[in-house]
Amino acid sequence: xxxxxxxxxxxxxxxxxxxxxxxxxxxxxxxxxxxxxxxxxxxxxxxxxxxxxxxxxxxxxxxxxxxxxxxxxxxxxxxxxxxxxxxxxxxxxxxxxxxxxxxxxxxxxxxxxxxxxxxxxxxxxxxxxxxxxxxxxxxxxxxxxxxxxxxxxxxxxxxxxxxxxxxxxxxxxxxxxxxxxxxxxxxxxxxxxxxxxxxxxxxxxxxxxxxxxxxxxxxxxxxxxxxxxxxxxxxxxxxxxxxxxxxxxxxxxxxxxxxxxxxxxxxxxxxxxxxxxxxxxxxxxxxxxxxxxxxxxxxxxxxxxxxxxxxxxxxxxxxxxxxxxxxxxxxxxxxxxxxxxxxxxxxxxxxxxxxxxxxxxxxxxxxxxxxxxxxxxxxxxxxxxxxxxxxxxxxxxxxxxxxxxxxxxxxxxxxxxxxxxxxxxxxxxxxxxxxxxxxxxxxxxxxxxxxxxxxxxxxxxxxxxxxxxxxxxxxxxxxxxxxxxxxxxxxxxxxxxxxxxxxxx
Numbered sequence: 469x470x471x472x473x474x475x476x477x478x479x480x481x482x483x484x485x486x487x488x489x490x491x492x493x494x495x496x497x498x499x500x501x502x503x504x505x506x507x508x509x510x511x512x513x514x515x516x517x518x519x520x521x522x523x524x525x526x527x528x529x530x531x532x533x534x535x536x537x538x539x540x541x542x543x544x545x546x547x548x549x550x551x552x553x554x555x556x557x558x559x560x561x562x563x564x565x566x567x568x569x570x571x572x573x574x575x576x577x578x579x580x581x582x583x584x585x586x587x588x589x590x591x592x593x594x595x596x597x598x599x600x601x602x603x604x605x606x607x608x609x610x611x612x613x614x615x616x617x618x619x620x621x622x623x624x625x626x627x628x629x630x631x632x633x634x635x636x637x638x639x640x641x642x643x644x645x646x647x648x649x650x651x652x653x654x655x656x657x658x659x660x661x662x663x664x665x666x667x668x669x670x671x672x673x674x675x676x677x678x679x680x681x682x683x684x685x686x687x688x689x690x691x692x693x694x695x696x697x698x699x700x701x702x703x704x705x706x707x708x709x710x711x712x713x714x715x716x717x718x719x720x721x722x723x724x725x726x727x728x729x730x731x732x733x734x735x736x737x738x739x740x741x742x743x744x745x746x747x748x749x750x751x752x753x754x755x756x757x758x759x760x761x762x763x764x765x766x767x768x769x770x771x772x773x774x775x776x777x778x779x780x781x782x783x784x785x786x787x788x789x790x791x792x793x794x795x796x797x798x799x800x801x802x803x804x805x806x807x808x809x810x811x812x813x814x815x816x817x818x819x820x821x822x823x824x825x826x827x828x829x830x831x832x833x834x835x836x837x838x839x840x841x842x843x844x845x846x847x848x849x850x851x852x853x854x855x856x857x858x859x860x861x862x863x864x865x866x867x868x869x870x871x872x873x874x875x876x877x878x879x880x881x882x883x884x885x886x887x888x889x890x891x892x893x894x895x896x897x898x899x900x901x902x903x904x905x906x907x908x909x910x911x912x913x914x915x916x917x918x919x920x921x922x923x924x925x926x927x928x929x930x931x932x933x934x935x936x937x938x939x940x941x942x943x944x945x946x947x948x949x950x951x952x953x954x955x956x957x958x959x960x961x962x963x964x965x966x967x968x969x970x971x972x973x
Contacts, residue, residue: 491627492611494693495700502683503576506545506643510734514645514675514741521676522744523903523910525885527917528859529660530724532652533559535673537725538733539642540566546576548641548686552634552887553585553653559661560654561717562725564596569727571601578602580690582635583609587617597698605695607635613701632972633757633768635689636898638671638887639682646675647682649903650885651791651874658872660861661721665824667872668849668859668921670789670914672885672903675741678749685753685901692756747907752886754899771888771902772895776802778876778884778904785812787877789918791870792828793817794891794973795835807843815839816921819848819928819940820950820961822870828891830964831973833950840932847927848940850951855926874902877918880911892971 505511526532540547540563547570554560571577579596583606586593597604610631614620624631641647650671656662658669674682689695715722728736752775754768779786779802786806793815795803807813823829839846849871856869874894876884886902888894920926928940928951940947952958 491630492609495696496693497691497697499687499691500578501687502548502641502644502680503546505645505680509542509544509643510737511643511645513734514737517738517741518744518746519676520746521678521749521905522674522741522746523749523905523907524673524740524744525910525914525917526648526650526652526671526673529652529658529666529669530861532648532669532671533562533659534725536563536640536648537566538728538736539640539646539648539673540570541727542733542737543570543573543575543642545643546578546641547643548578548580548639548683548690550580550635550637550639550686550689551654552582552636552638553655554579554581555585555653555655556589556717557656557661558718558721559656559659561715562722563654565715565718565722566727567602568596568599571599574601576601578686578690579604580607580635580686580695581605582607584634585617587614587620593698604698605690606698606701607689607692607696608633608694609696609701611701632897634898635756636887636894637685637689637753637901639686639901641679641683641686644680644683646673647679648673649682649901651872651887660859662867664866665868665870666856666860667791667870668856670873670875670885672905673740674749674903675744676749678751678903681751682901685751688753689756689899694756745905745907745910745913747905747910749906750904751901752884752904753901756899767896768899769896771886771900772796772798774904775799775876775884775888775890775895778878778882779803779806781882782806782811782878783809784879785814785877786879787915787918788813788815788890789871789873789875789921790815790817790890791872791874792823792825792832792889792891792894792973793835794828794831794970795839796890796892796895799890799895800835800838803839803844804842813844814847814922815844816847816849816871816918816927818871819850820952820957821851822849822868824870825973826957826960827964827967827969828973830961831891831970833961834965834970836930836938837932837936840930840938846930847922848930849921849927850925850942853926855920855923858920875914877911877914880915881908882906883911883914891973893973897972 612623888900
């Protein structure tokens with residue numbers, strides 16, 4: 469009898485262990501679609517001003533946050549928000565608060581966030597989901613939830629292949645009439661508000677026929693079998709977050725981003741559309757992979773293939789701004805081909821100091837000599853460059869700047885603005901989205917906004933010596949090695965450079 473009892477206990481323990489190791493299965497929910505473009509509020513007036521595709525660059529963080537809030541405050545029907553990161557800091561809480569206010573007005577709010585950085589945020593997320601007009605889904609979730617990101621990775625090691633793939637897309641569509649698309653996540657450092665480290669980024673505020681296409685791309689991800697309602701993930705206990713708690717987090721900046729009166733906001737929309745850029749727009753978007761072991765060739769490479777073809781069309785100049793630059797063989801080949809046919813190739817990326825991932829910088833460094841050898845002009849952002857005041861809210865004296873933007877300008881005629889870096893993770897593992905706009909006026913505007921970033925006061929210019937060594941050239945100095953902040957940082961770079969991890973970066 470005792471032996472039987474022990475065996476029964478062992479079998480029970482084994483069943484619990486196997487259940488814990490079971491992989492998360494895809495979810496199948498009824499499909500939902502974004503409503504047709506709203507015909508209420510200010511939108512009919514904007515259609516009468518210009519019914520085609522129009523664009524406004526959001527070059528600095530303050531402007532980008534202002535327009536997010538204006539768009540949310542203008543919503544009468546629907547808001548679709550898709551992001552890789554959403555942190556409930558000051559700016560994230562302010563967005564959170566305005567979304568709840570929109571939902572209180574009866575607006576249908578759908579929020580889709582990748583699960584990469586949601587460790588420990590489940591209860592706050594669930595509080596949003598409990599609002600009758602808000603639906604919150606998590607893309608490609610971790611089955612075993614944890615408040616610690618490292619332990620969460622360990623607990624879910626058996627599903628590495630699925631979880632390695634992330635949704636890096638960033639869009640917001642309001643009333644199916646206007647959209648914001650580009651590189652920014654939702655956190656203080658993307659809007660120039662963080663006390664220590666902020667990003668230079670780029671987005672487009674757009675309207676016109678391209679917006680329903682962006683909404684359709686959101687619907688594709690929203691209805692994907694790996695987009696889970698937050699209350700279907702893990703074991704969460706319902707706990708409402710007081711509205712005052714959310715508002716208090718945003719108090720430090722709410723006075724700088726007030727809710728405008730309807731007449732004032734409507735007039736701002738009218739003036740903005742009247743002075744906007746107008747160009748033909750094409751949407752580049754990756755298809756969500758099945759993340760199934762039975763479909764190893766099912767990779768999200770659609771945006772990558774389009775970007776290679778875009779560079780291949782260049783005849784005069786390619787300007788590339790990419791936060792993380794680890795060129796894959798197809799990217800290196802197309803840049804080499806462009807340079808060999810006489811195209812000027814100019815690249816801006818992060819220096820070792822401005823890069824928030826030393827591992828990414830270490831992998832990039834192994835490609836620099838080759839890029840310089842065939843004539844590419846490579847520049848690295850200076851973490852404390854004089855131009856950082858363009859992107860950081862005061863006080864800026866102690867604040868550092870990093871690069872997070874992802875855009876290209878081709879021949880001064882076409883621009884790509886999106887979420888994709890030129891690295892293996894963006895090009896082969898994560899899903900991405902972006903717009904290509906054919907507009908000389910918009911292209912020239914982005915060139916004008918970008919030129920100060922290439923100045924030696926803002927970026928190091930890299931040069932290859934006859935002996936094959938790389939020099940970092942500044943305004944009044946030449947460095948013989950990368951401008952690391954310390955010997956330890958160089959050791960860290962050396963360590964990562966010797967790890968076989970480039971394909972995952």
